[in-house]
């Protein structure tokens with residue numbers, strides 16, 4: 001029986017026009033949100049682990065009311081239960097505060113492993129898994145491009161520019177997975193129906209024994225001073241190949257002194 | 260002037276270019292002290308301005324993932340109270356930085372593309388939302404810990420004292436729990452480093468799996484080769500060469516996208532390139548919104564002709 005908690009984030013849709021609020025935080029109101037695509041890979045890997053043996057997957061999210069959508073999607077994919085931590089005081093939290101809330105919530109759950117995505121698609125720091133491991137005093141096997149679980153040992157492959165590594169850890173473990181681990185499944189009709197009956201717990205900071213002064217924008221350890229949209233690119237020249245497209249391309253390159 | 264700790268990346272002793280960039284940026288803040296785990300060419304570090312070089316030597320650094328290095332850096336931060344800590348914005352660099360930041364209650368900024376100092380205040384620039392915005396940010400608590408992307412500065416030589424000081428730090432038991440059981444160094448392609456290249460020629464699903472036209476054009480231009488995730492996922496090109504949100508961010512003088520549609524996640528890795536060229540047979544491909552010059556056509560015709568033409572001009 002392997003109990004896996006998967007931390008998933010509700011993020012603004014990358015294909016929409018993402019922008020900021022007046023306080024320089026990410027606009028989460030006016031842009032449609034969804035379960036971070038990179039966290040779907042974590043849900044998928046967790047489901048594969050329990051399907052290969054016996055176990056349960058609980059998805060955990062920290063976020064505003066709409067973040068319930070992210071939990072629902074993961075339940076539709078096949079996770080067994082959900083936990084949604086929502087509290088106005090959490091708004092604007094940095095990675096440190098988020099990791100605190102996640103760690104406290106995980107401690108309240110029964111678990112053997114905690115899975116994460118490699119990075120959120122909005123903040124994309126890629127540090128929350130490490131921070132949660134640090135707070136819980138657990139081994140962290142991160143940026144996995146392949147995950148294998150044997151008993152209570154997790155083995156991963158980790159690819160960097162310099163090397164391909166194999167890493168393993170035993171006991172309670174924190175794992176983060178990349179989008180190299182293999183496509184995530186789509187919810188089936190059966191999955192969508194079943195999700196409606198799955199239990200979702202709603203917790204606040206008080207349930208986790210966290211004081212409001214430990215989280216939120218005012219207590220962040222960094223601040224965004226300003227944001228500037230990228231200047232629009234001036235429209236370029238587009239030609240249709242009529243047998244001389246390659247030559248024309250090189251003429252352009254030569255005009256810019258690349259050739 | 261106060262110390263600035265710079266975490267050095269070295270491959271078999273050879274200091275990487277991004278590490279030299281960090282030393283250059285560190286001099287804007289204070290006196291650079293290089294922090295080295297294992298072996299690194301200390302001469303080069305001094306040539307690029309390192310006043311001090313702290314070297315750590317313990318089998319744990321190569322036997323366990325990341326955490327032992329965080330123990331070392333944490334100890335230095337506590338002992339030296341540096342003005343800032345700079346690390347390469349790699350997965351490992353960011354994970355070391357995150358642990359050190361939490362332990363020393365310091366703010367962390369990742370993926371900085373520039374660092375400026377004004378009256379002692381350090382401000383970073385980050386490129387966010389797929390490169391659609393730049394953000395200026397500051398650390399407001401503890402020691403500023405900043406992970407800096409490659410190519411954020413041109414490395415400048417400056418003679419530093421380069422005083423080597425061997426230090427040892429206790430490696431906590433909990434840091435010895437993620438064991439590295441195998442480590443296979445990757446082979447290099449012989450082409451310029453993707454993130455450092457002045458020109459990048461990349462291919463996507465439109466190559467149909469044959470990258471030879473893309474590679475030939477790249478070689479004629481002395482360029483690096485990149486790939487879209489569709490091409491990588493199909494097994495046509497190694498993941499190390501993926502450009503985009505979950506691959507590399509490149510910002511070359513010239514980016515040539517071939518058979519790539521220009522999805523937001525691909526743009527995230529290339530849209531700050533100075534000049535953008537695309538070859539795509541679909542005149543409605545979103546990549547054309549970005550280009551300085553575009554060819555609507557079949558890359559299998561256009562690329563070989565372009566490669567020929569370049570060779571002809573070179574004589």
Ligand SMILES: Cc1cc2nc3c(=O)[nH]c(=O)nc-3n(C[C@H](O)[C@H](O)[C@H](O)COP(=O)(O)OP(=O)(O)OC[C@H]3O[C@@H](n4cnc5c(N)ncnc54)[C@H](O)[C@@H]3O)c2cc1C
Nearest residue numbers: 463464465487488489503504505518519520524540541558
């Ligand atoms: C969380 C997440 C992260 C992602 N990260 C990345 C990333 O890091 N990098 C990345 O690239 N993608 C990434 N993607 C995927 C991205 O959304 C696109 O699916 C991908 O970029 C598409 O690759 P492509 O342009 O090669 O393929 P397609 O979108 O299929 O486009 C192929 C193009 O080739 C053209 N074409 C076909 N044949 C020819 C020919 N003979 N000559 C000329 N043109 C031709 C077609 O007209 C088409 O425009 C990510 C997606 C998600 C959800």
Ligand SMILES: Nc1ncnc2c1ncn2[C@@H]1O[C@H](COP(=O)(O)O)[C@@H](O)[C@H]1O
Nearest residue numbers: 007008062116117119120125126127128
């Ligand atoms: N608010 C959140 N709720 C749940 N999980 C999160 C949250 N923020 C980050 N995570 C997890 O941490 C990973 C890395 O996030 P980040 O460090 O923000 O890039 C994500 O892929 C998620 O698995």
